[in-house]
Amino acid sequence: MYVLSAIFWLTLLGLMLGLLLGIAAKYLKVESSPILDEIESLLPGSQCGQCGFPGCRPAAEALVDGLVPATICPPGGSALAEQLAAMLGLDLDLSSVKEPELLVARVSEDTCTGCTRCFKVCPTDAIVGAPKQIHAVVADACIACKKCVEVCPTECLQMHPVEVTLRNWRWTKPMSQFDQSQQGSALC
């Protein structure tokens, strides 16, 4: 009897509180700033956490509140920083921005057991395979989030730098002694 009454009262309490919360959510709703969504759509969206925030949305909030500089997102590099600064009207100091090193995941075929764990966690479906078959990474779709590396039981998935080919080879930035000594200071 006591058990039944406890279940009854707790259920009732839960329903009442739920109703209250529901009403509050409907009538006391806080509109999010539209720029927040725009900023969030600029960010990579892979929730990697390299900025120190738990995801892209909180980072976008911090950006809108002006708590962090435009250079907060390491994977976005200076291209993203420039876009963010233009959108938010922030001052931009790109001298501290390191261009992200491009990585890509690769399966070592000797140790892959075909456990399918990696392609279950891949956010972009960049890993193909089937149970007990060797998996492979579609390099163009890999965003280097390293989630697969964490779940792989045999450590056969490793991150490698993107291979330089004639297609992605670029001229390097000319750097002279003069540049190095004067770097970051006034323009020449």
Place this chain on the structure above:
Amino acid sequence: MLDFFIKPRVRGGVHPEARKENTADENIVTNFPIPKTLYIPLQQHVGKPAEPLIRVGDKVLKGQLLAYSQGLISAPVHAPSSGIILDVNDYPAPHPSALPIRMIVLETDGLDEWFTSPIPDDPFQLTPEDISLRVGAAGIVGLGGATFPTAVKLNMGRENQIDTLIINGSECEPYLSCDDRLMQERAEKIIDGVRLMLHGMESHHAVVAIEDNKPLAFAAMQIAAKPYSSIEVMQIPTQYPMGWDRQLIRYVTGKEVPVGCRSSEIGVTIHNVGTAHAVHKAIRYGQALVNRVVTVSGGAVGKPMNVEVPLGTLISEVFAFCEVNLEDTARIVMGGPMMGDSLPHAGLPTVKATSGVLALTKSELKSSEVQPCIRCAACVTVCPAGLRPLDMANNIRVNQLDAAVDLGLKDCISCGCCSYICPSNIPLVQFFKYASGEIVARQQAQHKSEQTKRLMDDRNARMERIAKQQEEDEKARIAAKAERERLKAEQASQESLA
């Protein structure tokens, strides 16, 4: 006095030392020994690489098709000599990085046997479309260095009703003299090629523009063009970069090609003299583009010359033939010294774009001690594209590429006039090349991030669908179970009743 009010016909430009005298007075050497092995890249043109249709071990004849063009903008590749296919694989490309690119390796048999193809009796009876087809099938691309497929240009010319065809004989790069020699020695063939191109574009007026430091070439071309009223030979001032298409068009026709437009849109198109010569050989003799005249010059070259080499010949073999002193060679350059590419070593093949190979000694290179900008604006004065190189470089130095694009970075043609003239030795054009590459990389990154978003959305939608499906399955299972139990109970009650 009136001159003061007339818009200048040449903008910017510099006058580098020509240094053509070593090679410009000697005949083109045509007895280059056929190399044992040829390395033929599948991409020697702008556009998509050609697709090989031969197998390893096949025997091929000179001029036989090795790889066919794929896509709208592409060009086929032919065997530069007869022999056996050794390999189709990745080998270092003639590029500053020497990164690998797909090549066909051909072991020559020394016979140099031609592959015969039908030749028209009178090419002027052919339809213009047929001319384009034959030019395309012969693998002809712009031989001035741009390597744009010539057939595509002829087709565009026909569609846009070209009123002036300009034949570029300016050869404004220092050291190079291959076009000069070609015009002196094979003027009639070039003029024939020009007439065929006019026919192919259904156009009736051509201007051959030759810089005034090549009087012999001018005279030869004038004599060759005399019988044809449609072809005019014109002298233009010697200046670098006179051979830039827009500069030449402005000088010859007085028209300015708007930014972002092709020259054919204002009724002008431009081809190199070497291309005209190749068109002549393709239409009159059915010969594909399998060799070209290359200027070999520079301080470290023992016997500087213009030499006709099969495409795919390694530069090291060309150097050996011209007695290059490799110890004195401080830099190997493919093309001219202003816009050419510096190569890391000589074990790379010559391609359709190779107008010259230079072996430069240390004394021929510019000292590279960079000093601060003194704001003399010499780079602004010499820029043929009318840009402000110093401001662009300042922005690029602090990685503000968007600001550099606003200043006209995309109109920079990398001619190198600014770097050449800069008294502080600031590597201006190098900054612009870096920035252009970086902008492409950013566009690719942007594209990838869009694709990533799409992939993630697709995946999330799929996951949701699967979860929903599972939920429904679960519900159905529960319902089925309840039904089964109900039936069981009914049965039991009936049994108990009975």
